[in-house]
Amino acid sequence: AQRVTQPEKLLSVFKGAPVELKCNYSYSGSPELFWYVQYSRQRLQLLLRHISRESIKGFTADLNKGETSFHLKKPFAQEEDSAMYYCALYGGSQGNLIFGKGTKLSVKP
Amino acid sequence: NAGVTQTPKFRVLKTGQSMTLLCAQDMNHEYMYWYRQDPGMGLRLIHYSVGEGTTAKGEVPDGYNVSRLKKQNFLLGLESAAPSQTSVYFCASSVGRGSEQFFGPGTRLTVL
Numbered sequence: 001a002q003r004v005t006q007p008e009k010l011l012s013v014f015k016g017a018p019v020e021l022k023c024n025y026s027y028s029g030s031p032e033l034f035w036y037v038q039y040s041r042q043r044l045q046l047l048l049r050h051i052s053r054e055s056i057k058g059f060t061a062d063l064n065k066g067e068t069s070f071h072l073k074k075p076f077a078q079e080e081d082s083a084m085y086y087c088a089l090y091g092g093s094q095g096n097l098i099f100g101k102g103t104k105l106s107v108k109p
Numbered sequence: 110n111a112g113v114t115q116t117p118k119f120r121v122l123k124t125g126q127s128m129t130l131l132c133a134q135d136m137n138h139e140y141m142y143w144y145r146q147d148p149g150m151g152l153r154l155i156h157y158s159v160g161e162g163t164t165a166k167g168e169v170p171d172g173y174n175v176s177r178l179k180k181q182n183f184l185l186g187l188e189s190a191a192p193s194q195t196s197v198y199f200c201a202s203s204v205g206r207g208s209e210q211f212f213g214p215g216t217r218l219t220v221l
Contacts, residue, residue, distance in 0.1 A: 009149065032207055043113075044152075044199065044212040086151060090207045096142070096167065097210060101151035 002027050002091045006100035013077050014108050021072040021103050023061075023087030032090035033070040034097070035061055039083045047072075047085070057081070077107045110135050113213035115200050121219045122190045130185040130216050132200030140203045141183040142167075142210065143175060145196040152199065158183055159206075190220045 003026040013019050025031055035047040048056045050063040050070060061072045070087060087100040116131040132141065139160050144152040144167075154167030158177040172194060174186045183202075187194060197217050201210040 006151075034209075043214050044201075046209045049209075096154055096157060099144075099152040101149060 002089060002098050004087050004089045004098050004100035006085075006087055006103045008103045009101070010104045010106065012106045012108065015079055016076050019074050019077040019081070019105065019107075021085050021087075021105065023070045023072065023100060025068050025070060025087075025089050027068075027089055027091050029091065031063070031065075031070075033061075033063060034088040034090070035059070035070075035072050036086045036088055036099075037083050038086070044086070077105075079107045079109055081105060082107045112136065113200055113202055113211050115198075115213040115216050117216060118214065119217050121221065122187075123221050124191060126190050127186070127188050128190065128218075129187075130198055130200075130218075132183045132185070132202075132213055133181055134183075134200075134202040134211070135181060136202060136211065137180070138202035138204055138211070139180070140205060140208075141177065142201040142203075143173070143183065143185045144199045144201065145169065145194075146199060146215070147196050155185065155198075187218075190218075192220045194218065195220045 005024045033050045037047045038044045059074045086102045089098045113134045142157040143155040153169045156175040158164050161180040164175045176184045197215045199215050200213040203210045
């Protein structure tokens, strides 16, 4: 079954520290993976997708098919990075986005 | 462009009451979606539509109905609200399958 697992509900780091938000997936085909972010009082928005291989707001994510992971990384966290982060897999029986349960990132000053 | 808008922003219902949530998008997107967001559960797909006049069930469709009479609108109905339907409801739209989904601001629904 297709599944997205985000093992950490809450991740707390200090400003300037590296951050890694974990995401593991289960999918039989070639996955298309995304990270969505929801800042406080704002709507959910796309942060990045693995196809584009972009770095957005200093975040990167590499697809590791061997480990079935798509971890989100940033070398130096900023307070404005505090938000809810969702990893999502495009797939499923209906070909829709399957979201993980989310990780709340808190960056302390 | 307003993007994706949702009406209302908040609503409190009593058990057994009915209501309709409206989602509108002005991006000419074919695909529209309704999700619910619950603490510790992430976003779960309720229903979706791949074009005007079409609807399909998602992961958690029970207790909800939808309609897509116009391309720009996607309605979510609760015929007989239950406390288990207390949640934040998000609408989203996309150009097509696998494309970036654009989300509305959400509707916070409480069922007493």
